[in-house]
Amino acid sequence: MKKGVISILFLGSIINFSAQEKEKNISEVIVQGKFLALPLKKVNENVTVISKKEIQNSPAKSVEEILAHYTGFDIRRRGGNGVQADISLRGSSFEQVLILVNGIRMNDSQTGHNSMSIPFDMASIEKIEVVKGPAARRFGQNAYAGVVNIVTKASSDENVIISGSGGDFETYSLGIGANFGTEKISNFLQANSSSSSGYRYNTDYKINNVFYQNQYQLNNGSINFQAGIQEKKFGANGFYSSPAATEQYEETQASLVSIGINKKFSKFNLNSNIYWRRGQDLYLYNRQKPEIYRNLHVGNNIGAEINGSYLSNFGTTGVGVEARKEFLASNNLGSRERFVTQVFLEHHFAFFQNKLHFSPGISWANYDTQGDFFYPGLDLGFDFNDHHKIYGNVAKVSRIPTFTDLYYVSKTEKGNPDLLPENALSAEVGYRFQRDGFLAKASGFLRNSDNSIDWTKENQNDIWKAQNIGKIETKGIEVEFGQHFNSFVKSYFVGYTFLDSKAKEPQNLISRYVLENLKHQFVAKLENKFLKNFTSQLIYRYNERVTTGSYQILDGKISYDFKNMNLYVLIDNITNNVYSETFGVPMPKRWFHLGFTYKIGL
Numbered sequence: 001m002k003k004g005v006i007s008i009l010f011l012g013s014i015i016n017f018s019a020q021e022k023e024k025n026i027s028e029v030i031v032q033g034k035f036l037a038l039p040l041k042k043v044n045e046n047v048t049v050i051s052k053k054e055i056q057n058s059p060a061k062s063v064e065e066i067l068a069h070y071t072g073f074d075i076r077r078r079g080g081n082g083v084q085a086d087i088s089l090r091g092s093s094f095e096q097v098l099i100l101v102n103g104i105r106m107n108d109s110q111t112g113h114n115s116m117s118i119p120f121d122m123a124s125i126e127k128i129e130v131v132k133g134p135a136a137r138r139f140g141q142n143a144y145a146g147v148v149n150i151v152t153k154a155s156s157d158e159n160v161i162i163s164g165s166g167g168d169f170e171t172y173s174l175g176i177g178a179n180f181g182t183e184k185i186s187n188f189l190q191a192n193s194s195s196s197s198g199y200r201y202n203t204d205y206k207i208n209n210v211f212y213q214n215q216y217q218l219n220n221g222s223i224n225f226q227a228g229i230q231e232k233k234f235g236a237n238g239f240y241s242s243p244a245a246t247e248q249y250e251e252t253q254a255s256l257v258s259i260g261i262n263k264k265f266s267k268f269n270l271n272s273n274i275y276w277r278r279g280q281d282l283y284l285y286n287r288q289k290p291e292i293y294r295n296l297h298v299g300n301n302i303g304a305e306i307n308g309s310y311l312s313n314f315g316t317t318g319v320g321v322e323a324r325k326e327f328l329a330s331n332n333l334g335s336r337e338r339f340v341t342q343v344f345l346e347h348h349f350a351f352f353q354n355k356l357h358f359s360p361g362i363s364w365a366n367y368d369t370q371g372d373f374f375y376p377g378l379d380l381g382f383d384f385n386d387h388h389k390i391y392g393n394v395a396k397v398s399r400i401p402t403f404t405d406l407y408y409v410s411k412t413e414k415g416n417p418d419l420l421p422e423n424a425l426s427a428e429v430g431y432r433f434q435r436d437g438f439l440a441k442a443s444g445f446l447r448n449s450d451n452s453i454d455w456t457k458e459n460q461n462d463i464w465k466a467q468n469i470g471k472i473e474t475k476g477i478e479v480e481f482g483q484h485f486n487s488f489v490k491s492y493f494v495g496y497t498f499l500d501s502k503a504k505e506p507q508n509l510i511s512r513y514v515l516e517n518l519k520h521q522f523v524a525k526l527e528n529k530f531l532k533n534f535t536s537q538l539i540y541r542y543n544e545r546v547t548t549g550s551y552q553i554l555d556g557k558i559s560y561d562f563k564n565m566n567l568y569v570l571i572d573n574i575t576n577n578v579y580s581e582t583f584g585v586p587m588p589k590r591w592f593h594l595g596f597t598y599k600i601g602l
Helices: 002-013 052-057 063-068 133-139 403-407
Strands: 030-032 037-039 046-051 073-077 085-089 097-101 125-132 146-152 159-167 171-181 185-196 205-218 221-235 249-265 268-284 294-312 315-330 334-351 356-367 371-383 388-399 422-435 438-450 453-457 464-468 472-484 489-503 518-530 534-545 549-562 565-572 580-582 591-601
Touching (some): 063 125, 085 097, 097 133, 133 146, 133 356, 133 388, 133 422, 171 591
Parallel strands (some): 097 146
Antiparallel strands (some): 030 037, 073 085, 159 171, 159 591, 171 185, 221 249, 249 268, 268 294, 294 315, 315 334, 334 356, 356 371, 371 388, 422 438, 472 489, 489 518, 534 549, 549 565, 565 591
């Protein structure tokens, strides 16, 4: 099957080159960094921007599934359709990837297991920005291996979008979104509900989202407000503890409120916001007998940040300050809190007629419970011309333990209050070529970690213990290329990541997260357009994990567009393969979905 799919992709690459789309799809994409907004082709980082159209056409039902279609990501799902998933990047743990919503952090101090609790559905997303590697350092805590920024957009267009779907296992979703406003004020309001009886015993779920976003236009700027809440209730058969724990159950809530201002003053740009992120997590070992074992965690992150950049004859100088208070109340972890202060400083130089770009920077963080940390870094890029670019990044990164790492206790797990922060020296060099709708990227990367944090045990009968497992050396290569056409073959994409991650000391531990990485990862996509209004996309994935072997997955979607209506058929795991992404949790076999979106102008 793999050879057949690859052959189709390469056949598509030689069809109708004369009808290629122009470069505008790439060159007009703007990436909003912490201090600079640059066209994608000028960015000196390993950045991937997933557009709204790509999200709409993808055979995916959640953000996690979208990311799984891009090489370098290791998505370890427990269940389908966004119920629960851990996001790893290039051999990292899920605690080492920072998740943002419109620039606001979703990670909390309890655990990274709930970082993907995003309070809106797929139809609401404008784009997803991904920063891989050491360039993520400027975002601070949790940006150890990379950053994922999920972007929505308020619009003054007067319309209502209704969406719905149904599928196997009594699965359904229903959502409504509305854009309204004036030239001065743009509003977006969305609500969504989805449910399933589950693809196996005790994997039922119910997910509700409500989200509101507002943008008030200023002269050379805007005031932005967002507020949202998500509630999940789901059976967690074997999700945690062990496969024998078939009666587990979980309820989570995640809410987010923020207000910020973006403003340009001649040569000075200001970007600031204040935010509150609340998370609640109820866990039952046995949903029928909650008295056996019950955990309830409630966490709050309250913070503010101010970022500014100044353009002078010497380049662009960026300065940022962030302060955050983290609270946690838990019957298991106790009452915990800590205060975080971060300062960022960076300068962007340009030489040789704007061909050579050089950005040294440093950030300082203070945790009142852990002390001071410094993260120096350097980004470098050279444009040979409009099509060829080389870049390199090097930086020091660090992460302090979560409260779960430090204090969690159960019959099968034990935290460690003596854990030290983990840190690493990370580096990457890469090459990027783009022309006439064609984009190719190749890079090599390494990350040498000290005091790495993982949950481990020496044999299967032991309990999991959090500990600093010493030095881990991670190195790898990544290759991606793809092209867009105006023909029957609309686009194709091929990506491959090789990863070699080794613990130097101690040896022969059973790793729960860090040393369970993917060694080989291959992704291939083929998108076709036919009979005027039909679009199809096939995505093939081959993943080989270092401990549990390999598996292959083929997903597909066929869409029909007619005026303001879109109808689609989506099939997960077309070949009905048996596989798991997290040890002991079998993933769904073939899963059919039928759905629609309908836009109504007001």
